[in-house]
Amino acid sequence: MSRAQPSRRERAMVEPAEFRSYYGRPIVKEPAWEQPDVPLYLFLGGTAGASASMATMARVSGLPKLARVGTLVAAGGSLASVAALIHDLGRPERFLYMLRVFKPTSPLSVGSWILAPFSGLATASAASMLTGRLRPIGTLAGGAAGLLGPAMCTYTAVLLADTATPAWHEGRGDLPVLFAGSAATSGAGAALLLVPATETAPARRLGLAGAAAELAAGHRLEHNLGVVSETYRGGRAGTLLKAGKALTALGAGLSLLSKRSRVAAAAAGAAYLAAGVCTRFGVYAAGVASARDPKYTVVPQRERMARTGSPGQ
Amino acid sequence: MSESGYADAQPRMGFFTDTSVCIGCKACEVACKEWNAVPAPDDPSGMDLLGLSYDNTGDLGANNWRHVAFIEQQVPASRVNKSDVDNLGMPTIGAPEQEDDTGVRWLMSSDVCKHCTHAACLDVCPTGALFRTEFDTVVVQPDICNGCGYCVPACPYGVIEKREDDGRAFKCTLCYDRIGDGLEPACAKACPTDSIQYGEVSELRQRAVERKQALHADGVTEARLYGDDPDDGVGGTGAFFLLLDEPEVYGLPPDPVVTTRDLPAMWRRAGAAALGVAAAVVASFAGARR
Numbered sequence: 001m002s003r004a005q006p007s008r009r010e011r012a013m014v015e016p017a018e019f020r021s022y023y024g025r026p027i028v029k030e031p032a033w034e035q036p037d038v039p040l041y042l043f044l045g046g047t048a049g050a051s052a053s054m055a056t057m058a059r060v061s062g063l064p065k066l067a068r069v070g071t072l073v074a075a076g077g078s079l080a081s082v083a084a085l086i087h088d089l090g091r092p093e094r095f096l097y098m099l100r101v102f103k104p105t106s107p108l109s110v111g112s113w114i115l116a117p118f119s120g121l122a123t124a125s126a127a128s129m130l131t132g133r134l135r136p137i138g139t140l141a142g143g144a145a146g147l148l149g150p151a152m153c154t155y156t157a158v159l160l161a162d163t164a165t166p167a168w169h170e171g172r173g174d175l176p177v178l179f180a181g182s183a184a185t186s187g188a189g190a191a192l193l194l195v196p197a198t199e200t201a202p203a204r205r206l207g208l209a210g211a212a213a214e215l216a217a218g219h220r221l222e223h224n225l226g227v228v229s230e231t232y233r234g235g236r237a238g239t240l241l242k243a244g245k246a247l248t249a250l251g252a253g254l255s256l257l258s259k260r261s262r263v264a265a266a267a268a269g270a271a272y273l274a275a276g277v278c279t280r281f282g283v284y285a286a287g288v289a290s291a292r293d294p295k296y297t298v299v300p301q302r303e304r305m306a307r308t309g310s311p312g313q
Numbered sequence: 314m315s316e317s318g319y320a321d322a323q324p325r326m327g328f329f330t331d332t333s334v335c336i337g338c339k340a341c342e343v344a345c346k347e348w349n350a351v352p353a354p355d356d357p358s359g360m361d362l363l364g365l366s367y368d369n370t371g372d373l374g375a376n377n378w379r380h381v382a383f384i385e386q387q388v389p390a391s392r393v394n395k396s397d398v399d400n401l402g403m404p405t406i407g408a409p410e411q412e413d414d415t416g417v418r419w420l421m422s423s424d425v426c427k428h429c430t431h432a433a434c435l436d437v438c439p440t441g442a443l444f445r446t447e448f449d450t451v452v453v454q455p456d457i458c459n460g461c462g463y464c465v466p467a468c469p470y471g472v473i474e475k476r477e478d479d480g481r482a483f484k485c486t487l488c489y490d491r492i493g494d495g496l497e498p499a500c501a502k503a504c505p506t507d508s509i510q511y512g513e514v515s516e517l518r519q520r521a522v523e524r525k526q527a528l529h530a531d532g533v534t535e536a537r538l539y540g541d542d543p544d545d546g547v548g549g550t551g552a553f554f555l556l557l558d559e560p561e562v563y564g565l566p567p568d569p570v571v572t573t574r575d576l577p578a579m580w581r582r583a584g585a586a587a588l589g590v591a592a593a594v595v596a597s598f599a600g601a602r603r
Contacts, residue, residue, distance in 0.1 A: 028469065029472075100457070106463070
């Protein structure tokens with residue numbers, strides 16, 4: 001009466017999807033962006049954003065060492081993020097064309113208008129801090145960067161989701177949460193790595209909150225997107241995202257010991273940062289994998305048509 | 314005011330590609346390359362034999378603005394050349410066919426940029442290099458494009474692409490430089506069977522419906538229009554098709570949706586997540602004041 005227990009591998013699979021295609025060739029183009037430029041841009045921008053907000057709060061709360069590291073990471077991270085973005089352009093000398101117009105329909109336009117002022121403000125704040133000149137202006141710039149920081153953490157999720165790349169577009173509900181969590185853990189990681197334990201309590205708490213959000217959103221991406229979730233579980237993306245989850249959990253665990261042990265704090269910080277890199281590269285790889293196989297374009301569209309009974313709904 | 318934003322200054326122009334009369338000659342591909350000076354593939358040999366069919370172009374991209382798909386299918390012999398509508402009058406040889414014999418049919422289709430009513434490439438372009446013309450077509454301005462590549466994954470049809478050695482994105486312009494002078498686009502001009510028809514979209518849509526009805530009346534019930542519906546996920550396309558099988562068989566998405574349709578929801582989601590980050594940062598400093 002009962003069927004033979006299927007193997008673990010078979011159970012993990014959804015019903016093999018039936019679909020037709022043109023010689024198995026892709027329908028949508030895979031992202032034209034370079035690796036590592038764009039995944040690094042995602043990671044650095046998020047880390048910088050969370051660090052800037054942390055630095056602002058640290059300044060207000062009288063935690064100078066945390067404020068100092070946050071300010072420097074925000075400036076360095078955002079400048080490197082800008083460099084990665086420009087390097088990825090087909091015509092890098094035309095990078096200023098990004099600010100030619102402001103287009104709310106283009107997340108890259110909106111993102112450029114967030115990234116440009118953010119990196120400028122964060123750099124001004126860091127320069128003022130390092131040189132000791134124009135302190136009030138530096139503090140104001142740091143505060144403004146801190147306000148823009150959360151936007152830096154999440155706009156890149158919209159940048160990816162606003163494409164026809166199946167893994168990203170189908171994951172549009174979860175990617176902002178994943179990127180927010182990942183940015184928070186990465187920002188916290190930088191602080192845990194570089195700030196003495198007397199001032200890292202906020203970073204510890206932020207890291208735990210970020211880790212929870214990141215793990216929850218990652219789980220939803222891996223299981224709730226129907227056939228497209230396969231691209232988050234398998235291949236290069238699956239490996240990277242599994243590593244990211246393990247490192248996030250490791251970082252969270254180690255951060256609990258970081259009050260007493262400087263080594264544990266540094267290890268927690270390094271684990272958080274490595275987790276951030278793995279997560280961003282993993283999400284990018286899932287997008288590429290989902291664009292390469294026409295299955296992930298055809299099957300969800302066919303399912304949607306069957307569900308709604310009409311096209312384009 | 315049209316859906317795409319232009320007041321009624323100029324009728325919308327487009328293509329109706331009737332694949333039932335395409336003979337796969339690829340004159341459209343050649344004419345397009347000649348007129349628009351589209352280079353050979355990046356592959357230095359200039360030859361890319363795919364080994365899948367008579368189609369060695371493969372897909373649309375920066376260097377292929379027309380692409381003739383070639384599909385070979387096994388069908389019952391009775392289905393072959395059943396229609397008078399697409400019977401080109403070729404002489405036949407051999408014994409009379411039997412009902413259970415297997416036949417072969419070839420589907421050929423010249424694919425092109427769809428010039429969507431709601432064009433994702435145009436929406437996501439951060440520089441304004443992509444714009445909508447007075448003919449309701451979508452064109453890249455090469456002097457503005459900075460090669461950010463965002464349009465490439467945004468297109469639900471996989472049409473636009475970055476040219477590797479150039480860095481900028483390229484695609485069909487619906488021969489913007491020809492139609493402004495009252496000429497038809499090079500591909501339509503070169504098409505020997507009128508499979509590619511250029512004209513006012515409203516008139517082409519009417520013609521397409523009539524053609525589909527004629528084919529249905531003739532027993533070719535699988536004939537269907539693709540991209541003609543203004544209520545589809547991209548608001549209908551300026552270049553649309555009559556197909557003889559499901560779209561995905563030709564490498565076309567069955568139900569494309571412009572990705573920016575979901576953009577307001579995405580911004581709300583990202584805004585909420587950003588507020589979450591802000592709240593988490595503030596909360597994590599609670600009691601931290603020394």
